[in-house]
Amino acid sequence: MRALWTLTLANIRSYTRDRAALFWTLAFPLIFIVMFGLIFQGGEAALNLAWVDNDGSPQSAELRTSLAAASGVSVEDFPEQDALDRMRRGEVDAVIVVPEGYGGQLAANAGSDTPGAPSVVTVYTDPSRQSLEGSVFQVLGSVLAVVNMNDRPPLVVPKPEPIQTENLSFISYFVPSMLGLSVMQVGIFAAIPLVADREKLILKRLAATPLRRWQLVGSNVLMRLLIALAQAVIIVAVGSFFFGVEITGSILLTAFFVVLGSVTFLALGYVIASFASTEDSANGMTSVVQFPMMFLSGTFFPIQAMPDALQAVARIIPLTYLADALRQVMVGGVPFATLGVCAAVLLGWLVVCFAIASRKFRWQ
Amino acid sequence: MTTAQVAADAVIRVTDLKKAYGDIRAVDGVSFEVRPGEIFGLLGPNGAGKTTTVEILEGLREPDSGEVRVLGLDVAKDADALKPRIGVSLQTAAMYPKLTVVELIDLFRSFYPKSRPTDELIEALGLGERKTAQSKELSGGQRQRLAVALALVNDPELVFLDEPTTGLDPAARRALWTLVEDLRASGTSVLLTTHYMEEAEVLCDRLAIMDHGKVLELGTVEELVSKHFKDRAVRFDTDEGLEAGQLESLPGVTSVAIDDTETLVYTRDVGATIGALLSAAEARGIEPQNLAIRRASLEDVFLKLTGRALRD
Numbered sequence: 001m002r003a004l005w006t007l008t009l010a011n012i013r014s015y016t017r018d019r020a021a022l023f024w025t026l027a028f029p030l031i032f033i034v035m036f037g038l039i040f041q042g043g044e045a046a047l048n049l050a051w052v053d054n055d056g057s058p059q060s061a062e063l064r065t066s067l068a069a070a071s072g073v074s075v076e077d078f079p080e081q082d083a084l085d086r087m088r089r090g091e092v093d094a095v096i097v098v099p100e101g102y103g104g105q106l107a108a109n110a111g112s113d114t115p116g117a118p119s120v121v122t123v124y125t126d127p128s129r130q131s132l133e134g135s136v137f138q139v140l141g142s143v144l145a146v147v148n149m150n151d152r153p154p155l156v157v158p159k160p161e162p163i164q165t166e167n168l169s170f171i172s173y174f175v176p177s178m179l180g181l182s183v184m185q186v187g188i189f190a191a192i193p194l195v196a197d198r199e200k201l202i203l204k205r206l207a208a209t210p211l212r213r214w215q216l217v218g219s220n221v222l223m224r225l226l227i228a229l230a231q232a233v234i235i236v237a238v239g240s241f242f243f244g245v246e247i248t249g250s251i252l253l254t255a256f257f258v259v260l261g262s263v264t265f266l267a268l269g270y271v272i273a274s275f276a277s278t279e280d281s282a283n284g285m286t287s288v289v290q291f292p293m294m295f296l297s298g299t300f301f302p303i304q305a306m307p308d309a310l311q312a313v314a315r316i317i318p319l320t321y322l323a324d325a326l327r328q329v330m331v332g333g334v335p336f337a338t339l340g341v342c343a344a345v346l347l348g349w350l351v352v353c354f355a356i357a358s359r360k361f362r363w364q
Numbered sequence: 365m366t367t368a369q370v371a372a373d374a375v376i377r378v379t380d381l382k383k384a385y386g387d388i389r390a391v392d393g394v395s396f397e398v399r400p401g402e403i404f405g406l407l408g409p410n411g412a413g414k415t416t417t418v419e420i421l422e423g424l425r426e427p428d429s430g431e432v433r434v435l436g437l438d439v440a441k442d443a444d445a446l447k448p449r450i451g452v453s454l455q456t457a458a459m460y461p462k463l464t465v466v467e468l469i470d471l472f473r474s475f476y477p478k479s480r481p482t483d484e485l486i487e488a489l490g491l492g493e494r495k496t497a498q499s500k501e502l503s504g505g506q507r508q509r510l511a512v513a514l515a516l517v518n519d520p521e522l523v524f525l526d527e528p529t530t531g532l533d534p535a536a537r538r539a540l541w542t543l544v545e546d547l548r549a550s551g552t553s554v555l556l557t558t559h560y561m562e563e564a565e566v567l568c569d570r571l572a573i574m575d576h577g578k579v580l581e582l583g584t585v586e587e588l589v590s591k592h593f594k595d596r597a598v599r600f601d602t603d604e605g606l607e608a609g610q611l612e613s614l615p616g617v618t619s620v621a622i623d624d625t626e627t628l629v630y631t632r633d634v635g636a637t638i639g640a641l642l643s644a645a646e647a648r649g650i651e652p653q654n655l656a657i658r659r660a661s662l663e664d665v666f667l668k669l670t671g672r673a674l675r676d
Binding site: 002210 | 423475
C-alpha cells in the first residue's frame with residue numbers, strides 16, 4: 001500500500017509541475033466559464049410574465065394593469081395549463097396565477113375591520129435562474145405594495161412555486177457541462193504521460209521492481225480522481241461565486257458522477273495509450289477523441305438543436321451522458337436520458353474500454 | 365573450485381538461451397555463468413543480443429527456450445522472490461522528468477521491503493549537489509548515476525548495468541567505473557554490458573564476447589588475449605630499408621604486417637627478434653624509430669573474432 005500511495009503522490013507532483021497538463025485540465029474549462037459567463041451575463045432584458053386570470057374580477061384586472069405598467073415587464077394572458085407549458089419550454093420567465101374568488105375575498109377583506117386570510121397569487125419561477133427569480137418577486141412586490149396600501153396584515157401575498165424549465169440560464173447550463181468536459185480531459189489526457197513513460201522505458205524500469213501493475217494503474221486512477229474532484233470543487237465555486245449558479249442537487253450524486261465519469265474516461269485514455277506508440281501520436285489521438293466529444297455532447301448547445309446525423313453521434317458518446325447527468329443533478333437540467341440510463345451508458349463504456357485496454361495495452 | 369561447485373554457487377546461470385523476434389535470432393544459444401562477487405561483462409557491438417539477454421535475466425522478457433537461473437531462482441516462476449534481491453539499470457536511464465533526485469530515490473525505496481537510506485545513496489553516488497534537481501535537469505553522467513542509485517536502493521545482491529557509460533564523456537565514464545569497482549569491493553555481483561573495450565578491460569573480472577546472438581569467447585581478459593595471441597608485437601615506424609621478406613627471416617618471427625606508417629613484427633621470442641632486428645638495421649645504417657613492444661589487447665581479440673572493430 002505504501003508503494004501505491006508514494007506513486008500516487010509522485011504522479012500528483014509530476015502533474016502539478018506540468019504546466020500544459022494543468023492548463024488543459026484546470027485552466028481551460030475555467031477560462032471557458034469566465035468567458036461565456038461574461039458574454040451572457042446581463043443578457044436578460046424584459047421580464048416575460050404569463051398571466052393566468054382564473055377570477056376575471058375588476059380587482060384581478062387592476063392588478064394585471066399595474067403589473068403591465070411596471071418598467072421592463074411584458075404581460076401576456078394564457079390559460080393556466082398553456083402558461084405552465086410555456087414556462088417549461090422557457091418561453092416565459094414566470095407564471096402568475098390569480099385564483100378564483102380573488103376579487104371577492106379582496107373586497108371583503110378591504111372593507112372589514114377584522115380581515116380574514118389574505119388572497120394568494122401563485123407565482124411559478126425557476127429556482128435555478130436565481131437572478132430572474134429575484135427580479136420577478138421584486139417587481140411583483142412593488143406592485144402588491146400599492147394594492148396592500150400598507151395594510152397590516154397584507155391583503156394579497158405571493159406564493160412562490162418552483163417549476164423546472166428547459167431554459168436554464170446559459171451559465172447554469174454551462175457550468176455542469178464544463179465540469180463534464182474537464183472530467184473527460186483529466187481522463188483521456190492520462191494517455192499522454194502514460195505513452196511517454198512507456199516510450200522512455202520508465203514503465204519497463206518499474207517492471208523490474210517489486211511494484212505490481214495494479215499499483216501502477218491504481219496510483220494513476222487515484223491521482224486522476226483526486227484531480228477531477230478538485231476540479232469539480234473549483235468549477236462549482238467559480239460558477240456559484242462569480243456567476244450565481246445555484247447548485248440545487250445532491251453533492252453526493254454529483255461526486256458519484258464525477259468519479260464514474262473519471263474512471264470511464266481514464267479507461268478511454270488507456271485505450272488511446274494502447275494504440276498510440278509515441279507521445280506525439282498519443283497527443284493526436286487524444287485530440288481526435290477530445291474535440292468531437294466537446295462539440296457533439298451538448299456542452300455548448302443542447303443536443304436537440306443539432307442536425308439528426310450529429311444527434312445520432314451524440315447519443316453514443318459518453319460525454320453526452322456525463323454532462324447530462326451532471327446538469328440534472330447539479331442545476332435541475334431537463335433530462336436527455338434518466339440518471340439511471342446515464343450511469344448505465346457510462347458503465348458500459350467503462351467495461352468496453354477496460355476490456356480493450358486490458359487486451360491491447362503494452363507495458364514495454 | 366570444480367565446475368560443479370561453480371555451477372551451484374553461480375549467481376547467474378544461463379544455459380542455451382534463445383530468443384527470436386520474427387526471423388531475427390536476437391539471442392541464439394547463449395550459455396554462461398556469473399560467480400558471486402565478480403563483475404561479469406557482456407561485450408559486443410550494438411545488436412549483438414546483449415540487452416535482450418540481460419532483459420531476460422531481469423525478468424522483463426520471456427525467453428523462447430533455454431534455462432535461466434538468477435540467484436538460484438527461476439526467473440519466470442519466482443519473479444516475486446527475485447525482484448527484491450536484484451538491482452537494474454536499463455540502457456535508457458530516463459526517469460519521471462519532473463521529479464527530483466530525492467523524490468525518485470524515495471519513490472523507489474517505497475517499492476522494496478528493505479532499502480538503503482536516501483542520504484547514504486546520494487552520498488555514495490555523488491549526487492549531493494543535485495539532490496533537489498528534477499531529473500530532466502541532470503547531465504548525462506548525473507542521470508546515469510541516478511539510474512545506478514535507483515538500482516542500488518534495495519541493497520541488491522546482484523546488479524545489472526546495461527551500457528551504463530554509453531554517451532558519457534571520459535571523466536563521467538571514469539567516475540562511474542569507480543562506482544562499479546566500489547560495488548565489487550562491497551561484495552555485490554555485477555552483470556555489465558558494454559561496447560567499450562577499455563571499460564571491459566578495466567572493470568570485468570570475466571567477460572563474454574557476443575556477436576549475432578552468440579557468445580564467441582568467454583574468460584578473463586588475460587585468458588582471451590593469451591588464447592588468441594601467443595605472440596607479442598614489435599612495432600616501429602615503417603622504413604624502406606627494412607622489408608617484409610627480410611623481417612620474416614629474423615629469429616622467432618611468426619608474421620609481419622607493414623602499412624604506410626607502422627611495421628608490426630609478431631614474435632614468439634621478443635629478445636631474439638629485437639637483437640637480430642637491431643643488428644640488421646645497424647648493418648644498413650638505419651635506426652628503427654619509435655621502437656616498442658606491446659602485448660596483444662582485447663581489441664585485437666575482438667577484431668579477430670568478429671572481423672570488425674567496435675564502434676561507439
